[in-house]
Amino acid sequence: MYSEKVMDHFAHPRNVGEIENANAVGLVGNAKCGDIMKIYMDIQDNIIKDVKFKTFGCGAAIATSSMATEMVKGKTVEEALELTNKAVMEALDGLPAEKIHCSVLAEEAIRDAIEDYRKRQNA
Amino acid sequence: MSKSVYMDNNATTYLKKEVLDAMMPYYTDIYGNASSKFYAVGREAEQALYKLREKAAKLLGAANVNEIYFTGSGCEADNWAIKGVANAYKRKGNHIITSKIEHHAILGACEYLEKHGFEVTYLDVDEYGRVSPEAVEAAIKDNTVLISIMTANNEIGTIEPIKEIAEVAKKHKIVFHTDAVQAIGHMPINVRDLGVDMLSVSAHKFHGPKGVGLLYIKNGVRIDNLIHGGGQERGKRAATENLAGIAGLVKALEIAVENLDKNVEIMRDKRDKLIKGIQEKIPYCRLNGPVGDDRLCNNVNFSFQYVEGESILMMLDMNGVAASSGSACASGSLDPSHVLLAIGLPHEIAHGSLRLSVGEDTTDNDVDYIIEVLPPIIQRLRDMSPLYEDFLKGENK
Numbered sequence: 001m002y003s004e005k006v007m008d009h010f011a012h013p014r015n016v017g018e019i020e021n022a023n024a025v026g027l028v029g030n031a032k033c034g035d036i037m038k039i040y041m042d043i044q045d046n047i048i049k050d051v052k053f054k055t056f057g058c059g060a061a062i063a064t065s066s067m068a069t070e071m072v073k074g075k076t077v078e079e080a081l082e083l084t085n086k087a088v089m090e091a092l093d094g095l096p097a098e099k100i101h102c103s104v105l106a107e108e109a110i111r112d113a114i115e116d117y118r119k120r121q122n123a
Numbered sequence: 124m125s126k127s128v129y130m131d132n133n134a135t136t137y138l139k140k141e142v143l144d145a146m147m148p149y150y151t152d153i154y155g156n157a158s159s160k161f162y163a164v165g166r167e168a169e170q171a172l173y174k175l176r177e178k179a180a181k182l183l184g185a186a187n188v189n190e191i192y193f194t195g196s197g198c199e200a201d202n203w204a205i206k207g208v209a210n211a212y213k214r215k216g217n218h219i220i221t222s223k224i225e226h227h228a229i230l231g232a233c234e235y236l237e238k239h240g241f242e243v244t245y246l247d248v249d250e251y252g253r254v255s256p257e258a259v260e261a262a263i264k265d266n267t268v269l270i271s272i273m274t275a276n277n278e279i280g281t282i283e284p285i286k287e288i289a290e291v292a293k294k295h296k297i298v299f300h301t302d303a304v305q306a307i308g309h310m311p312i313n314v315r316d317l318g319v320d321m322l323s324v325s326a327h328k329f330h331g332p333k334g335v336g337l338l339y340i341k342n343g344v345r346i347d348n349l350i351h352g353g354g355q356e357r358g359k360r361a362a363t364e365n366l367a368g369i370a371g372l373v374k375a376l377e378i379a380v381e382n383l384d385k386n387v388e389i390m391r392d393k394r395d396k397l398i399k400g401i402q403e404k405i406p407y408c409r410l411n412g413p414v415g416d417d418r419l420c421n422n423v424n425f426s427f428q429y430v431e432g433e434s435i436l437m438m439l440d441m442n443g444v445a446a447s448s449g450s451a452c453a454s455g456s457l458d459p460s461h462v463l464l465a466i467g468l469p470h471e472i473a474h475g476s477l478r479l480s481v482g483e484d485t486t487d488n489d490v491d492y493i494i495e496v497l498p499p500i501i502q503r504l505r506d507m508s509p510l511y512e513d514f515l516k517g518e519n520k
Contacts (some may be wrong), residue, residue, distance in 0.1 A: 010437060031471035031510060034431055034451045034459065038509035054509040055390050058433035058452035062507065099452075 002059060003093035009063035014033040014070050017052040023120060026113030029105050035061045039069065041062070043117050046076050050119055060099035061106075067091050068106035083107060127443040129488045132421055133277050133305060133480035134447055138371070139330040140391040145374035146332065149367035157364050158355065175366075175373045179514055182376050183322070183326050184313030185339055192338045195370050197304040197325025199349075199392035200338035201228035202301040203360070204321045207346035208269045209236050212259030212298070216266030222246045222254045223465040224281070225273050226302055230461070235386055242266075246502070251413040252281030261293045270299045271336045274322075278449055278462040278478060289318035304328055304336075308379035309387065309420050320344050324376075328369070333373030335368035366448065369379040376385030386483040390420040393490050394482040397423045400494035405501050411463060411476060424449075426472045429511035431505040435477050439498040444493060472511070 004008070017040075025042035035057035044048040051073050055065040068088050072080040085103035089095050095103060129137075134238030145322060173188070180188045194200045221233055223245045233243045243260045248254055254272050258506045263270075270292050275282045285301050292299035300321035303312055308329030314322050322339040327330055341347055346359065353361035353366070379386070398410060407428040412418055427435065432448030439446050439480065449460025451474060458464070459473035468476075506510040 007437075010434075011441060018512065034458070034474040036509050037169070038512075054507055054512055056429065056508040056510045057431050058450070059437045060452075061431075062434060066453070082260065103238070 024117035200323035212268035256287040280419035311483035326372035
């Protein structure tokens with residue numbers, strides 16, 4: 001049902017954890033639906049120097065969180081905003097149809113974190 | 124991966140060698156069509172079918188051999204019971220009573236009938252999944268023609284008060300069906316002791332083959348024909364009989380009934396050790412369903428707070444353990460299990476459910492292995508969970 005890449009990212013998720021003093025935090029999903037993603041970023045000079053995640057959800061939710069954080073790490077804020085759920089899915093060699101929403105959630109979590117960062121910058 | 128532990132016996136069971144041996148002659152030697160009576164191999168099949176039906180009737184406590192109707196599955200038996208009786212009695216009334224925790228075979232058939240002019244009452248259950256006979260009686264109306272309540276629940280193991288509900292149905296002269304698919308092989312089942320009018324059975328839940336079940340229909344109950352096209356099953360379910368499958372069902376039933384006391388004792392012991400071990404080792408968990416004798420002897424169902432069921436299943440699988448969950452992801456829908464919601468669990472707790480169902484061959488070693496691998500899995504997922512993080516921060520405030 002899942003690709004080897006998904007299984008790899010589920011079994012060995014990259015970037016799990018929290019960042020103390022993160023200057024960007026994204027939180028999407030809800031417990032009722034069974035998926036919550038929280039993304040922490042440390043953004044310095046417009047570059048995502050570090051990113052961590054915590055996810056409550058199924059195997060695909062954890063794997064997409066892991067892959068999405070991998071894909072934005074070291075990128076500029078603008079580059080990270082260009083990340084699409086499709087790109088995350090492709091990087092994972094695909095997801096079952098009923099799990100596509102997990103990749104959408106990962107994209108939204110990244111955007112939410114960056115939005116939070118921009119709000120803080122303007123505050 | 125060296126160790127492999129099958130803990131999903133409520134989903135299906137392996138086919139016993141003795142059962143397979145009982146089936147084989149009907150594929151290769153007694154292959155005749157039981158309806159072809161003018162030559163020996165057809166007659167042999169016909170006679171074998173009669174004897175198998177007779178044996179099934181005896182094992183289930185049916186008064187007459189012609190009250191046993193073989194079907195292609197438990198789902199088929201359930202569908203037929205609901206739709207067949209509803210249609211046969213529709214001049215008398217169009218109201219059906221069932222519960223919110225029935226198998227989807229019952230709920231799906233009821234929802235179908237609702238689209239065709241029937242009215243269905245889905246009874247609430249208590250926090251342990253129990254249907255109250257008083258609630259059944261209170262739901263009866265002048266136009267009620269059928270009551271269907273499962274013998275034992277497949278997800279949380281609740282054993283329902285079938286005898287009491289059967290008495291209520293009898294008092295009001297309403298046909299009573301019970302889905303006993305999970306019960307056979309796990310508790311004594313005798314249709315006359317229970318007082319039911321109809322009862323569904325599925326062979327693969329008690330070490331029989333897949334693709335065969337039966338419906339007990341008490342003489343006098345009217346039911347529409349299910350499959351048109353031949354005289355099989357007294358003209359009610361046409362199709363050349365799956366004699367090998369039927370032989371497998373009956374052999375498995377015979378073994379299950381003969382060894383019931385011994386097997387129930389084994390399964391209860393493993394069940395209780397699992398429950399105790401998990402409760403001791405894993406904090407913030409909840410046993411779903413009743414405890415003790417009110418619970419199916421082979422069923423364990425826990426919710427683990429702050430984690431999601433499919434992830435638990437995947438990590439268990441990496442450790443060689445087969446289990447199941449009522450989370451939305453595991454059920455392939457947007458909502459978690461209807462049973463867990465019906466007993467009042469909030470969605471997020473229902474998403475974190477895990478069902479472990481033991482079998483008669485489950486060993487203490489298997490139980491110890493689960494109790495060894497499960498706690499670190501739950502901890503690992505909790506360490507990844509933002510809900511657990513919030514919970515810990517709340518604790519430290």
